Amino acid sequence: MVKSCVVTEPVPDPSPAHRRRPRYKGKHPRAFHETYKELAPERYPDEVEHVRARGMTPAGQHVPIMSGEVLAALAPKPGERGVDCTLGYGGHAQRILERLAPGGKLLALDVDPLELPKTQARLRKLGYGEDALLVKRTNFAALRAAVAEAGWSEGADFVFADLGVSSMQIDDPARGFSFKFDAALDMRMNPARGFSAAQWLERASLEDLVRAFDEGADEPQARRIAMALVARRGSLRTTRELADAVRAAMPPFVVEEEADRSTRRVFQAVRIEVNDEFGVLDTLLRALPECLRTGGRAALLTFHSGEDRRVKKSFEAGVRAGIYAECSAEVVRASMEEQRSNPRSSSAKLRWARRA
Ligand SMILES: C[S@@+](CC[C@H](N)C(=O)[O-])C[C@H]1O[C@@H](n2cnc3c(N)ncnc32)[C@H](O)[C@@H]1O
Known part of the structure; x- marks a missing residue:
């Protein structure tokens, strides 16, 4: 029987109103707001297919895995x-x-x-x-x-x-998940609840940061990065500021690619903390047997x-x-x-x- 858990309120039509095409340099759009064709797949199916054929995920979409x-x-x-x-x-x-x-x-x-x-x-x-x-x-x-x-x-x-x-969440700059774009450092899957990533970084102790980078990302430079972020408190408000702080914390012998990997790992670890991803997974795993016939x-x-x-x-x-x-x-x-x-x-x- 269907009960009150169903979202019954009218759903807004997500298709955008017609606007002039945004101007961008070059053949392909780079910024998220320029990908207007990918964001309207029902109007531009060929464009979306073309993006997929290049091994990429069209903006505003998610390709189901496995x-x-x-x-x-x-x-x-x-x-x-x-x-x-x-x-x-x-x-x-x-x-x-x-x-x-x-x-x-x-x-x-x-x-x-x-x-x-x-x-x-x-x-x-x-x-x-x-x-x-x-x-x-x-x-x-x-x-x-x-x-x-x-x-x-x-x-x-x-x-x-x-x-x-x-x-969709990673690619939307406004959500603050990615260092590909400079944006407010948020990373909440539900932005209406809890602390943003910037707030979490402001409050977490040095040991919390070390644990998060270690457990949430297997980051080899966990302590070094954590110490650098504590030293930069008050100036970690955007994705670019966090990415720059992680790169600046790298030992001098670390090559560009390794610094990039560390940045990606730190972003993942912060996201896991902000959304309590391990905590909610543990709760789900405990509830599963009772929810299955x-x-x-x-x-x-x-x-x-x-x-x-x-x-x-x-x-x-x-x-x-x-x-x-x-x-x-x-x-x-x-x-x-x-x-x-x-x-x-x-x-x-x-x-x-x-x-x-
Ligand atoms: C990898 S995507 C799922 C993609 C989906 N299987 C598809 O084919 O499009 C993960 C989704 O789970 C949601 N999510 C992550 N953690 C969640 C949680 N604890 N409770 C409910 N939804 C969650 C995210 O908001 C996101 O939309």
């Missing part, structure tokens, strides 16, 4: 009930919905108040009404409550999560060794305790072909488990 492997692990069937904990652009959800028809239902969660209405509108336009798709803006740490509100007292037939951030399948896609370790440990402990009947013996990786066509898939790791 979708064949995810479907094989979840095995959605007509009439079943499933949960997508991380709706994002809805790429996985759309493929799952195709398998659930007729009669099945997908409960889709996401914490992002900016992207969720756009994805919801897109999926509704494809014909998925509330009989097939329930959408709820919530953190997946509240999975138990979301499943209960949906009225699924016996649990779901499958639960899926594709962790981390979407390409007998024989129900769970599949989790992770992008970081700290996340994968947690999923592996939880699934294996679940098998030993008789909670899960089986789990993936090996981690499943994206094919070489997918890694070439979508480099964002190269760090992805998929694990699955089946409820006893």
Whole structure:
């Protein structure tokens, strides 16, 4: 039975009003606001296809990762009930919905108040009404409550999560996730809650920073960078300021590429802290068995060794305790072909488990 968890308020039409084409130098747009064709795929399908053929993700979109492997692990069937904990652009959800028809239902969660209405509108336009798709803006740490509100007292037939951030979030300069653009240092998946990255960096102790860079990014220069950031307190308000501070902290022998890798790792570690990504994953893993009916399948896609370790440990402990009947013996990786066509898939790791 559908209950109040469904987002029922009218969804704004995300298609932009007609405006003059932004002017940019050269053949291809560089800044996010210049990618107006990619941001309107229904009007410029050829342009979007062209961007994808170049192994890139069109602005404002997210290419679902390992979708064949995810479907094989979840095995959605007509009439079943499933949960997508991380709706994002809805790429996985759309493929799952195709398998659930007729009669099945997908409960889709996401914490992002900016992207969720756009994805919801897109999926509704494809014909998925509330009989097939329930959408709820919530953190997946509240999975138990979301499943209960949906009225699924016996649990779901499958639960899926594709962790981390979407390409839309990373590529939108206003979200402050990337050092590719200079912007306010925010990094919150839900910008209405909690502390921004700039606020977190201002408050975290030296030891908090060292732990975050170590655990959240396996950063070899963790202490050195942490000390440099503490020394620069008060001037870490933008993505560029943070990136410059990390680069300036590097020992003199470090080459440009290694400094770039450290910057990327520090940005990832800060994002993980700001969104409490390890904490909410632990909560999700604890809630999973209760949210799955007998024989129900769970599949989790992770992008970081700290996340994968947690999923592996939880699934294996679940098998030993008789909670899960089986789990993936090996981690499943994206094919070489997918890694070439979508480099964002190269760090992805998929694990699955089946409820006893
Ligand atoms: C990698 S994307 C998912 C992409 C999606 N599978 C697709 O095919 O488009 C991750 C999404 O999960 C959301 N997310 C991350 N952590 C979350 C959490 N704790 N609770 C709910 N949503 C979360 C992000 O806002 C983002 O939209």
